[in-house]
Amino acid sequence: MFYPMFRPLVLGAAAALLCTCTAFAHVTLETAQAAAGASYKGVLRIGHGCEGSPTTAIRIRIPEGIVAVKPMPKPGWKLEVVTGKYPKTYNLDHGVKLSEGVTEISWSGGNLPEAFYDEFVFTATVADDLKAGQSVYFPTVQQCEKGVHRWIEIPAAGGHGHGGAGEPAPVLRILAPRR
Secondary structure (H helix, E strand, O other): OOOHHHHHHHHHHHHHHHHHHHHHOOOEEOOOEEEOOOEEEEEEEEOOOEOOEOEEEEEEEOOOOEEEEEEOOOOOOEEEEEEEEEEEEEEOHHHOEEEEEEEEEEEEEEEEOOOOOEEEEEEEEEOOOOOOOOEEEOOEEEEEOOOEEEEOEOOOOOOOOOOOOOOEOOEEEEEOOOO
């Protein structure tokens, strides 16, 4: 027998579960905010495979303004980076000037079953010329034994969010510099 007084509780729990599952369905950054000019530890969360097929590779493009990137090796996965020139020279702490660096990271050869999640980690510096309120996107491709997810969708200029559809790129919101 279902008691009407429990209906709001049951509906609320169901909604919370649905929101949790939906949010976990995307590739996301654990910490989705960072201050301009600060160090940042990027933890890319992979919450599922490709319709039951295990994840075998992750590739992430590093956006402009995210510099001095260093990925963390992951046991059982091959780590590769692509380096290149930055569009401009960045001034970091202690007078360091940086005009090139990592532009893409890939982890491959692993096996992340559908039933589990994992995290892929890198450190970086958020350029001090990024503006508070700005969003930077990390287009990510998730390769599976059978299938692929391209988490590369970026909202049009002036847009906010992805409307809950498609395969949105992980996003980092820039905060004001710490003084």
